[in-house]
Amino acid sequence: MEQEKERAILVGLQHSNLTDEVFYTSLKELESLADTAGAEVIATLTQKRPSADRVTYIGKGKVDELKAAIEELTPDLIIFDGELSPIQQRNLENLLDTKIIDRTALILDIFALRAKSREGILQVELARLQYKLPRLTGKGMELSRQGGGIGSRGAGEQKLEMDRRHIRRRIDEIKSHMETVQRTRELHRAQRKRTGIPVVSLVGYTNAGKSSLFNKMYSILGNSAVEQVEAENKLFKTLDTTTRKLELESGWEFLLSDTVGFIQNLPHKLVTAFRSTLEETVQADLLLHVIDSSSANRDEQIQTVEDVLEELDALDRPTLKVYNKTDLLEIMPYLGTDGVAVSAATGAGIQQLVDKMEAILFAHSKVYTMRIPYQEAEIMSRLHRLGELIEKRELEEFWEVQVRLSDEDFGRHKAEIEAFLI
Ligand SMILES: Nc1nc2c(ncn2[C@@H]2O[C@H](COP(=O)(O)OP(=O)(O)OP(=O)(O)O)[C@@H](O)[C@H]2O)c(=O)[nH]1
Numbered sequence: 522m523e524q525e526k527e528r529a530i531l532v533g534l535q536h537s538n539l540t541d542e543v544f545y546t547s548l549k550e551l552e553s554l555a556d557t558a559g560a561e562v563i564a565t566l567t568q569k570r571p572s573a574d575r576v577t578y579i580g581k582g583k584v585d586e587l588k589a590a591i592e593e594l595t596p597d598l599i600i601f602d603g604e605l606s607p608i609q610q611r612n613l614e615n616l617l618d619t620k621i622i623d624r625t626a627l628i629l630d631i632f633a634l635r636a637k638s639r640e641g642i643l644q645v646e647l648a649r650l651q652y653k654l655p656r657l658t659g660k661g662m663e664l665s666r667q668g669g670g671i672g673s674r675g676a677g678e679q680k681l682e683m684d685r686r687h688i689r690r691r692i693d694e695i696k697s698h699m700e701t702v703q704r705t706r707e708l709h710r711a712q713r714k715r716t717g718i719p720v721v722s723l724v725g726y727t728n729a730g731k732s733s734l735f736n737k738m739y740s741i742l743g744n745s746a747v748e749q750v751e752a753e754n755k756l757f758k759t760l761d762t763t764t765r766k767l768e769l770e771s772g773w774e775f776l777l778s779d780t781v782g783f784i785q786n787l788p789h790k791l792v793t794a795f796r797s798t799l800e801e802t803v804q805a806d807l808l809l810h811v812i813d814s815s816s817a818n819r820d821e822q823i824q825t826v827e828d829v830l831e832e833l834d835a836l837d838r839p840t841l842k843v844y845n846k847t848d849l850l851e852i853m854p855y856l857g858t859d860g861v862a863v864s865a866a867t868g869a870g871i872q873q874l875v876d877k878m879e880a881i882l883f884a885h886s887k888v889y890t891m892r893i894p895y896q897e898a899e900i901m902s903r904l905h906r907l908g909e910l911i912e913k914r915e916l917e918e919f920w921e922v923q924v925r926l927s928d929e930d931f932g933r934h935k936a937e938i939e940a941f942l943i
């Protein structure tokens with residue numbers, strides 16, 4: 522299975538509104554992405570220019586320099602840290618006679634390798650088709666010329682060997698399928714609302730430790746016999762959303778979701794393709810924004826995540842900032858009122874996190890234990906409707922129930938409820 526690594530040259534263009542810091546961070550991230558996609562980076566070329574060249578993205582002199590580097594190093598592909606227009610890409614391919622991909626294509630490639638669920642695979646296929654459509658010449662000849670490897674792997678790729686008309690039809694097909702899936706999801710969400718179990722979603726920059734935290738919380742609160750999600754030091758390790766039910770000591774339950782990570786310059790088209798998944802995930806009762814507090818780019822990553830949340834209309838959701846990987850820190854970050862310091866690796870701080878979650882999720886409700894005689898079936902059905910029934914035992918003459926009720930509902934039905942409290 523182990524394949525020979527494709528050797529890559531990276532090219533970065535620093536235009537005038539990019540500071541050194543932003544530029545080099547992005548290049549470093551491109552290198553991680555290339556590594557995640559299975560490439561070996563053999564050289565990096567950079568250029569400062571006020572803006573990209575319309576025809577070849579980088580300037581003519583740089584193209585010559587790149588040509589010389591290609592002759593000397595014979596790379597398998599060149600990866601540009603930016604979005605190449607279809608014309609720039611074609612021109613560069615003709616001039617350099619080497620496979621050229623950009624940041625978007627690289628991320629799409631990683632996504633294609635990672636997608637496992639049927640929906641995930643379809644979303645990636647949609648994003649790729651939308652990316653490739655304007656890049657097709659004739660009947661897609663240039664794509665077959667590229668051969669396999671990075672930029673053209675994963676499910677759905679063979680389908681790209683189609684002409685424009687087929688691609689458009691396939692795009693419509695996937696879109697309408699996704700709409701159906703979304704409707705089903707909305708139904709499920711409504712059902713979940715009715716059962717009253719709150720939903721908590723992990724969001725955050727890719728590699729922040731969301732899946733590790735998911736697993737840690739699960740092993741502390743849940744049944745650790747159930748399979749864990751995969752966590753690894755790779756970008757976009759998680760693509761599909763996993764949701765599990767967890768129970769707190771107090772008996773309260775919530776659903777916890779782990780999902781795809783965010784990244785700066787997440788290409789636009791990808792956001793569209795993943796929007797329905799993300800929208801669903803962020804409309805939770807509580808968001809845990811997981812932060813790699815050991816990262817040198819911590820603040821930029823926090824900002825990126827908040828930008829994406831804003832784009833998804835989720836800035837108003839109750840959110841806790843979860844500063845993860847604190848085992849790697851010597852100085853603790855400033856937490857503020859909505860921050861918690863944890864380590865998914867050691868388990869430190871997880872209990873404080875859970876306490877804070879509990880305080881937010883169940884702030885305005887309490888659990889009541891009641892005994893309800895069997896002839897009061899109407900009260901039982903009302904309790905079912907109003908609250909979350911945590912436990913229900915059938916004893917000789919009555920049901921004994923534990924039910925969580927909001928303070929508001931309790932107030933409204935106080936007399937009735939108090940009559941049955943034990
Ligand atoms: N030292 C340390 N490493 C951690 C901690 N949490 C996660 N990691 C490591 O960070 C890497 C990324 O962890 P994941 O849990 O896969 O991160 P993620 O946010 O799910 O990443 P994506 O799914 O790619 O978005 C792994 O190598 C983890 O072992 C922590 O608290 N301390």
Ligand SMILES: [Mg+2]
Binds near residue numbers: 759
């Ligand atoms: Mg993950």
